[in-house]
Amino acid sequence: MRNLKTVYLFELSSLLKKKAYIVTTVIICVLILVVTTLPTLQSIMGGENTGEEGAFQEGTFGIYNESDEITLTHLGEKLPGVTLLPYESEEALKEAVLEEEVSSGYILKSSTDYVSVVNNVAMYSGGDYLMDSALRLVNEDLALQEGGHDVEAIRSIMSGITITQEEPIVLGKDVQNNYWVVYILIMLTFMMIMFYGNNVATYVAREKSDRTMEILITSSDSNSLIIGKVLASGTAGIIQALFMGVTLFAGYRLNYRNYDEEILDFLNMNVDPMLLLVYFIFAFTGYFLFLFVYASIGALMTKVEDVPSATTLVTMFVMAAYFIAMFSLGLSNESIILKIASYFPFTSFMVMFVRYAITSVSLFTVAISYGILILTAVFTAFASVKIYRFGTLNYGNTGSVVKLIKTALKDDNGR
Incomplete structure (x- = not known):
């Protein structure tokens, strides 16, 4: 050639x-x-994450509480890193969400029932996951108190349990x-x-x-x-x-x-x-x-x-x-x-x-x-x-x- x-x-x-x-x-x-x-630009502009808990625990939640079964103080203890703002009516909460005064809003119907109020729904959102977890913990506390148990002692025992997973043995790929x-x-x-x-x-x-x-x-x-x-x-x-x-x-x-x-x-x-x-x-x-x-x-x-x-x-x-x-x-x-x-x-x-x-x-x-x-x-x-x-x-x-x-x-x- x-x-x-x-x-x-x-x-x-x-x-x-x-x-x-x-x-x-x-x-x-x-x-x-x-x-x-992008990470460098975000760091320069002050947009880096504020804590090791990540984006799921950043922001402020607006709460309209219709139930007397739960208090915002008790709920706030289960949401570390999140600020809870109370509102007197559902309309006030919706307006706060629209004005972006809060990242998410929640209407508490009872200790086990709530409605989320958001402006735009993202593909991945951690707010509802946090609220689910917090309400579950609150209801566990209430159930333990009704049974006459020491909540703090039980929580201390449970938090002391640690599961450790070592590197898996991979036989294939x-x-x-x-x-x-x-x-x-x-x-x-x-x-x-x-x-x-x-x-x-x-x-x-x-x-x-x-x-x-x-x-x-x-x-x-x-x-x-x-x-x-x-x-x-x-x-x-x-x-x-x-x-x-x-x-x-x-x-x-x-x-x-x-x-x-x-x-x-x-x-x-x-x-x-x-x-x-x-x-x-x-x-x-x-x-x-x-x-x-x-x-x-x-x-x-x-x-x-x-x-x-x-x-x-x-x-x-x-x-x-x-x-x-x-x-x-x-x-x-x-x-x-x-x-x-x-x-x-x-x-x-x-x-x-x-x-x-x-x-x-x-x-x-x-x-x-x-x-x-x-x-x-x-x-x-x-x-x-x-x-x-x-x-x-x-x-x-x-x-x-x-x-x-x-x-x-x-x-x-x-x-």
Whole structure:
């Protein structure tokens, strides 16, 4: 393959110099820096948490008490860190909530019955949970007093009971330890294939549409052209991902002192290096496999606007791999779909990684799956070269993509 290096360097240089590529990379990196710097900005602006009890115990509760079974003093003892403001009527309480004088309002019907009054309902709210717990404690106290028991003595005994859980003995894979790492890597792989796959297909189709392909084919062989374009596009995606990773790491190192302990514990997870190795070899191979497929389909199209519809079937395979991987990530065992998809090359690039993360898969099984994947990738690369050569010599192609591919592979000019 003559001129492969020249084509690769030229195409890569063109992609890296594109304004859209530079602007997109800069915007993504800036957003990553903003997100990683939020704890520091919150600390500077005085928005940090005020206590170790967390957001569930921050704020002021407005109370309209219709019952004589409970007093605000007794209730307040069960809600440490929360200020209780009494109101004389339900209307006054509602007005206070609307005016944001209190974070939540509660109408106490009895010691066991209440109605919450809030302005806006968030996805996660700790106020009702706190009120439930506080009223349960109040009713326990009342029941103990009615039985003639010493409430303080019993509470002292109960608070002295401590349950300690040591580190569990994990015989298989610890999905909780790997969950978010696997989740992020799945998302990254999916986005890179979708973006750069459609990008290379559109790029090749545009060259054919404006007849640039005819000029290129006279100065270089078709093998070098398609392989160089695919490798260049794939490299541009990897470079962009590396920039994102470096920015994420830099943002973390600059701001980690202001992160909560929960976030630091999450970021300090011990990830199995073998898991990362399995991801990189499968994702890397699958990434370029799909780039070759997208590029070959682009070569068959005469018009750029036909690319989205022509690549629908390929996109469905990528999405199928994504959804199977995401669904299986929440499971603790292997489903039959997961097993089958981990061997099928157009889904195994993502699914085998997830299967390895959640279950004990032998290296022999991983090797078989990767063997099928790499053989398919090599075959796809050769087929793409033949399809690309057919596409450069044939304009006005009609029919379904599958039929065009069959014609290209059988065509004498493509041999």
